Amino acid sequence: NAGVTQTPKFQVLKTGQSMTLQCAQDMNHNSMYWYRQDPGMGLRLIYYSASEGTTDKGEVPNGYNVSRLNKREFSLRLESAAPSQTSVYFCASRAGLAGADTQYFGPGTRLTVL
Amino acid sequence: ELKVEQNPLFLSMQEGKNYTIYCNYSTTSDRLYWYRQDPGKSLESLFVLLSNGAVKQEGRLMASLDTKARLSTLHITAAVHDLSATYFCAGPDYGGSQGNLIFGKGTKLSVKP
Numbered sequence: 001n002a003g004v005t006q007t008p009k010f011q012v013l014k015t016g017q018s019m020t021l022q023c024a025q026d027m028n029h030n031s032m033y034w035y036r037q038d039p040g041m042g043l044r045l046i047y048y049s050a051s052e053g054t055t056d057k058g059e060v061p062n063g064y065n066v067s068r069l070n071k072r073e074f075s076l077r078l079e080s081a082a083p084s085q086t087s088v089y090f091c092a093s094r095a096g097l098a099g100a101d102t103q104y105f106g107p108g109t110r111l112t113v114l
Numbered sequence: 115e116l117k118v119e120q121n122p123l124f125l126s127m128q129e130g131k132n133y134t135i136y137c138n139y140s141t142t143s144d145r146l147y148w149y150r151q152d153p154g155k156s157l158e159s160l161f162v163l164l165s166n167g168a169v170k171q172e173g174r175l176m177a178s179l180d181t182k183a184r185l186s187t188l189h190i191t192a193a194v195h196d197l198s199a200t201y202f203c204a205g206p207d208y209g210g211s212q213g214n215l216i217f218g219k220g221t222k223l224s225v226k227p
Contacts, residue, residue: 040123042217058214092157096213102147103215104159105149
């Protein structure tokens with residue numbers, strides 16, 4: 001099992017450029033999440049997908065869009081990147097629709113917007 | 115909305131010493147999660163605490179949950195350098211979708227020889 005995979009690992013963009021961060025999980029999990037991590041801020045939820053076919057906003061959704069392509073894949077798109085979106089992005093997945101199981105995290109994407 | 119506060123945010127310890135990281139949360143919650151993050155790496159699940167009085171231990175780390183006090187602790191016994199990492203606690207966001215987590219800001223632990 002690869003668990004949760006993310007591509008790319010690193011990316012540098014110029015202000016205004018667009019890009020899509022890819023995430024896939026091979027654990028047959030229902031729920032998937034996108035977080036950003038900034039120094040001293042912990043993790044903040046951008047968007048989540050509780051199950052295939054649904055997506056919802058988290059704490060900091062502005063400037064992002066998501067697609068739950070199928071049960072395995074959940075992508076995050078930046079339509080017009082801004083320097084404030086420089087961050088480390090983590091994708092995570094969880095088995096249940098409800099319940100107490102933990103989240104499993106991907107390796108992260110380090111994004112710099114110049 | 116649940117708020118999660120950890121303290122201390124930075125902790126420098128000597129090897130062999132004991133210490134406790136505290137995680138306070140603002141609203142009633144029946145579960146609490148602990149994660150570890152090594153520098154430049156992803157988050158790894160350490161403990162899932164599911165009820166009042168729950169205690170879990172792995173190696174030199176022991177986590178407990180007191181739902182009445184809205185407090186979880188992560189106790190480190192006889193610290194070693196390998197425990198140097200950032201530790202996060204997280205609680206469920208009942209205001210959003212079940213399964214969403216609210217994270218604390220993390221406690222950066224540095225264990226010095």
